[in-house]
Structures are given as structure tokens and as C-alpha cells.
Amino acid sequence: DAKTTQPPSMDCAEGRAANLPCNHSTISGNEYVYWYRQIHSQGPQYIIHGLKNNETNEMASLIITEDRKSSTLILPHATLRDTAVYYCIVRGPNQGGKLIFGQGTELSVKP
Amino acid sequence: GAGVSQSPSNKVTEKGKDVELRCDPISGHTALYWYRQSLGQGLEFLIYFQGNSAPDKSGLPSDRFSAERTGGSVSTLTIQRTQQEDSAVYLCASSPIRQAGNEKLFFGSGTQLSVL
Numbered sequence: 467d468a469k470t471t472q473p474p475s476m477d478c479a480e481g482r483a484a485n486l487p488c489n490h491s492t493i494s495g496n497e498y499v500y501w502y503r504q505i506h507s508q509g510p511q512y513i514i515h516g517l518k519n520n521e522t523n524e525m526a527s528l529i530i531t532e533d534r535k536s537s538t539l540i541l542p543h544a545t546l547r548d549t550a551v552y553y554c555i556v557r558g559p560n561q562g563g564k565l566i567f568g569q570g571t572e573l574s575v576k577p
Numbered sequence: 578g579a580g581v582s583q584s585p586s587n588k589v590t591e592k593g594k595d596v597e598l599r600c601d602p603i604s605g606h607t608a609l610y611w612y613r614q615s616l617g618q619g620l621e622f623l624i625y626f627q628g629n630s631a632p633d634k635s636g637l638p639s640d641r642f643s644a645e646r647t648g649g650s651v652s653t654l655t656i657q658r659t660q661q662e663d664s665a666v667y668l669c670a671s672s673p674i675r676q677a678g679n680e681k682l683f684f685g686s687g688t689q690l691s692v693l
């Protein structure tokens with residue numbers, strides 16, 4: 467799997483947009499970008515994933531650069547409940563079943 | 578409940594004893610994963626099952642760890658002769674594989690294992 471790089475921590479004010487960056491400069495053409503998050507003492511939760519187009523769902527938006535070497539997860543109106551560790555993962559179809567989690571970004575949403 | 582169910586939620590055992598952890602995946606999900614997470618650490622992949630294919634055991638840390646999946650549904654992770662370093666949260670996930678590389682995992686709440 468392509469390696470990803472994320473900042474270890476970020477802060478965001480409640481109600482503001484949280485923009486979480488991820489670098490994946492060695493990504494291959496058939497590899498997807500996934501985002502998961504883990505709220506304290508819970509199992510990880512799927513957020514969103516994409517291949518090359520930007521994606522949006524009820525939780526977040528995923529912006530992937532044209533060269534696909536980086537992406538940004540956007541939480542449009544962060545709440546205190548969004549405080550969690552956010553994992554950016556890159557994975558393709560020829561890499562077996564396992565999803566490898568890095569260290570992620572610890573997002574703290576503050577009132 | 579439609580989610581991934583794990584039992585027990587907490588397990589305390591003595592060093593040297595064997596333990597079994599159970600995972601009930603979401604009905605119809607063909608892929609099942611085990612991960613573990615030590616205190617303050619990231620998720621460590623252990624094993625992956627997909628349908629009738631041979632499991633990917635590449636993440637199992639030693640031969641004391643084994644897992645099986647019966648009937649393509651329930652899975653059991655067994656740790657023999659537990660050691661204190663086995664203490665961790667063991668997480669199970671399942672996935673409805675549609676297209677390899679384009680699937681999402683649904684995680685259970687985990688089993689907190691404490692080896693005294």
C-alpha cells in the first residue's frame with residue numbers, strides 16, 4: 467500500500483470547518499483513498515473514500531488533488547463529537563484484503 | 578442489531594491461560610478482519626478472511642495466535658498461553674466485498690483483553 471503522511475494533531479473551533487490533510491505522493495492509479503476515524507474507546511468508523519473525483523456524503527467531503535498525490539477531508543461544521551483520530555489510508559485491488567492503519571491525525575474540536 | 582458484534586466486551590485472564598474471542602460479522606458480509614490495538618497505539622492488522630479463500634495470516638504476531646471462521650460467518654480468535662504483552666483491545670471488522678480495493682469496513686466495539 468502507498469504510504470500516507472498526516473499531521474499528528476490538529477485543533478478546530480466548534481462550528482468551523484475542519485480540514486484534515488493527507489499526503490500520498492506514491493499512490494498508484496488504481497489505489498483508493500479511504501478515511502476512517504476512531505472516537506475514544508470505540509472501534510474505527512468509515513467516513514468516505516474516493517478514487518480520483520471529489521466525493522461528498524452526509525459526514526464529510528473528500529477533495530483529491532488532480533495529480534492524486536494528496537487529499538483533504540473536510541468536516542464542514544465540526545462539533546465536539548467529531549473529536550477523534552482520523553486515519554487516511556490508500557489501498558488498491560491487488561494488495562490483499564488488509565487495510566493498514568497509520569498513526570492518523572488527532573483532531574480536537576474545542577468550544 | 579445490524580452491526581458487528583464482539584464478545585466478551587472485557588476479558589481478564591491470568592498469564593499462561595488460553596482465551597477465545599468471538600466475532601459475529603454483519604450478515605452477508607464475506608470479508609472479516611481482526612486487528613488489535615494496544616494502549617495508546619495504532620491499529621495492528623492480524624488476519625483477514627475472504628469467502629472460501631485461504632486467510633491472510635501475515636499479521637499474526639506468533640504461533641500462539643490463531644483464528645478460524647466457521648461457515649463463512651462467525652470467527653473466533655484464539656490466543657494460547659497468554660502473555661502480558663497480549664493485553665490490548667481486539668477489534669473485528671467485516672466488509673461486503675464488491676470490488677477489491679473499493680470496500681468499506683464496519684468495526685465492532687472490540688474486546689478489551691487484560692492479561693495479569
